[in-house]
Amino acid sequence: MAKNFSTREDNYSQWYNDLVIKADLAEYSAVRGCMVIKPYGFAIWEKMQSVLDGMFKATGHSNAYFPLFIPKSFFSREASHVEGFAKECAVVTHYRLKNSPDGKGIVVDEDARLEEEYIVRPTSETIIWDTYRNWIQSYRDLPILVNQWANVVRWEMRTRLFLRTTEFLWQEGHTAHATREEAIAETEQMLGIYADFAQNWMAMPVLQGVKSPNERFAGAEETYCIEALMQDGKALQAGTSHFLGQNFAKAFDVKFLNRENKLDYVWASSWGVSTRLMGALVMTHSDDHGLVLPPKLAPIQVVIVPIYKKEEELQSINAVVLPMKQALEKEGVRVKYDDRDTFTPGFKFAEHEFRGVPLRLAIGPRDLQNGTIEVARRDTLEKETYQMTDIGIKVRHLLESIQSNLFNKALTFRDDNTRYANSWDEFVKLLDEKGGFICAHWDGTAETEQKIKDETKATIRVIPLDQKPEPGKCIYSGAPSTARVVFARAY
RNA sequence: CGGGGUAUAGCGAAGCCCGGUUAUCGCGCCUGCUUUGGGAGCAGGAGAUCGCUGGUUCGAAUCCAGCUACCCCGACCA
Structure with missing residues (x-):
């Protein structure tokens, strides 16, 4: 797998592309600028989603879903918002196809032109604020704390797997508040959640702060961000949280009666992270041997590889491994027993190493005799032989140690740079x-x-x-x- | 949109300049036997309308024209 694989030193962007494809995270699709996220890559994204979703719920947010299509007129309501996104919008103009008059293939039916064209959402502020107008009348309706998991489309000129694709997956939170202070507090709270997630789950140190006016989100009063440093010395914006002021409330006429019985515009925030985090994860920890994953997000935390010549040997290995696997799973460890008989142990070692599995346990006849097991950690590539007893505790300690080692390594790198x-x-x-x-x-x-x-x-x-x-x-x-x-x- | 490049098996390439039988090689894939503590070996096998359309020619992957797609560099961006 790692054969013909570029090194970081040699060609950093080639290394990144090779890694994403060969580690089975994603591949190019038939659609320009759009990728297929493969099961292994998607499993990591799902893990990210479920952790973040839990954090959002724990802070009082609920999920909802808004349309993919946004009436074109909505976009022009907020001046700087249009300006920011106009140049990268996909537009739906027709709703029907028909057989080509010359009998070859199919063409757009010109009779089926839409009255009002739709924009494929590049972000959902406009449709959501148009909807919130109907949800909000009084301060008693506030705050609204909603998040949606969705796909968005931004027609970029140049794309890169995970880092910048035409279509990408993300979550976008959209909140409505009665006061400026509360909206700012929400914006800052979500920035904190992103930083927490980046550091404690992705093991990726981030700087927290605000953007300069030039880099601010189109339509925001203030854009907060977490910013990470990649191994090639380039920065990557990993998450943003916007204080939108009353800009969208004014654009979509969203008013409420406050406690003093006076009409006022609603205060807003929006915040998001995307599949770009996958790119950040790859570029923060991986090395010239392939992907390196922090245990907390790894779909497989521990892989067990049996080494045997004869069927009877496999039977005796199974007798030890299967109960061990069960015990580990009971403690919440994600374990895979790689007993495929169509690949050699060496091949499996290389494959799991390339795919970033944090811990590998290998067990063969010699171990059976001695009551031992070989443990290899992905982050340091160190191998050690342990007694089989209490392997569960050792595994958990090692996983924790890998998680913190990865963070510390990345932090040292950032400090040095x-x-x-x-x-x-x-x-x-x-x-x-x-x-x-x-x-x-x-x-x-x-x-x-x-x-x-x-x-x-x-x-x-x-x-x-x-x-x-x-x-x-x-x-x-x-x-x-x-x-x-x-x-x-x-x- | 400007500049440069590429298109041959699932992937990566050779062949093209100088047209000539059955299009070549590596990886991968399938079958069998031997293997298995860091990417196994041997033997056999399957797999290609040579990007598309047209032209030149007895004959085109190869020469000519047009088209299409993708990649790299620049302007835009989470």
């Missing part, structure tokens, strides 16, 4: 030679940010929430600045 620049020359040099996060002073203007982007391709990834006040001068304009922001080249 976070640097300070105090002059323009230094900034450009660091960017070109090292990449990574660069903390620097910025004068706070969109013009300066744009110029920096034009000249270096670096953008302000995040203005950290825990930003420390520090007087300084903007690296580009020299104008005074009160604190550093984080720059990087990004996906």
Whole structure:
């Protein structure tokens, strides 16, 4: 499997593509820019979904579902929203096909043109706020805390598996509140949930903060984000949470009577993470031997490989493994017993390694004799032979150890690749030679940010929430600045 | 949309310049035997309208024209 597999050093983006395809996460489809997420890849996404969904429910949110199609007119209601998405919308114009007059194939029936064209949702704020108008009359109807799991379409010019596909899967939360403070609190709470998920489940350290006006969501007053650093030194936005102010309430005329019996517009938030997280997961931990998965999200946490020559040997191995597997499963460990007789042990080792299974247990005649089992961990590639007794406890400890090791490794990497620049020359040099996060002073203007982007391709990834006040001068304009922001080249 | 490239078996390639029987190789796939503690070996076998359409020719994967699709680089982006 890992034969003819690129290394990170050699060609990072080739390495990423090879990995996604050869680890069986996804493949290209017949549709340009759209991928097929394969069962193994989808199992990871399902795990992410179920954990996040639990977190949303635990904070009082409910799931609902809104239409895939959005009337074109809805989009023009909120000016900056249209501007942000107009260039990447797929549009439905007809609702019928007919046999081609020349008898060859099938054509669009021009008589079946839609009165009003539909946009395939690139995001659902407009249809949802049009709906909320009917749901909200009084402060007693608030807050509305709704999430939907859905697919969206954004017609990107260039696509990459998981990181940027024309159609992708995500969740989008849309909440409505009686006060500004409450909406902001919701926005920040969800950012916290994303950070928690990224760090404690994906083992991926993230910076939390807000976007500069240039990078803000179309229609938001403030965009919060979690930002991660990939192994090639490029930043990846892993999740966003928007404080929408009253922009959509005003655009869709959503008002409520407050406690003082006065009409007011509703305050809003929206927040989302997508299948892009899969790309983030791959690029955070994987190595030149293939995928590396944090145990908490791995579809298979432990694989057991029997080693035998004769059928009788397999029988005696089964007698030990099957009860052990059951015991592990009882403790909540996801175990696969790979007893396929059509592949050699060596092949299975390589395959599970490539697919990122955190722990591999191998057991053969020698182990049976000695009461031992060979344990190999994917993150360090270390192999060790343990006594069979109490293997359940050891496995659980090892899984925990792998989970925290992956996080610590990624954190060390990020720390090693976070640097300070105090002059323009230094900034450009660091960017070109090292990449990574660069903390620097910025004068706070969109013009300066744009110029920096034009000249270096670096953008302000995040203005950290825990930003420390520090007087300084903007690296580009020299104008005074009160604190550093984080720059990087990004996906 | 601009610039560059590619299209031959499930995948990756050779053949094309210089037209000539049955289109070649590796991986993968199928069958059998031997194997099995890091990607097994041997033997046999299946699998291709050479991207599409038309032209030149006795004869086209190969030459010519048109079309289509995909990839890479740039402008847009979670």
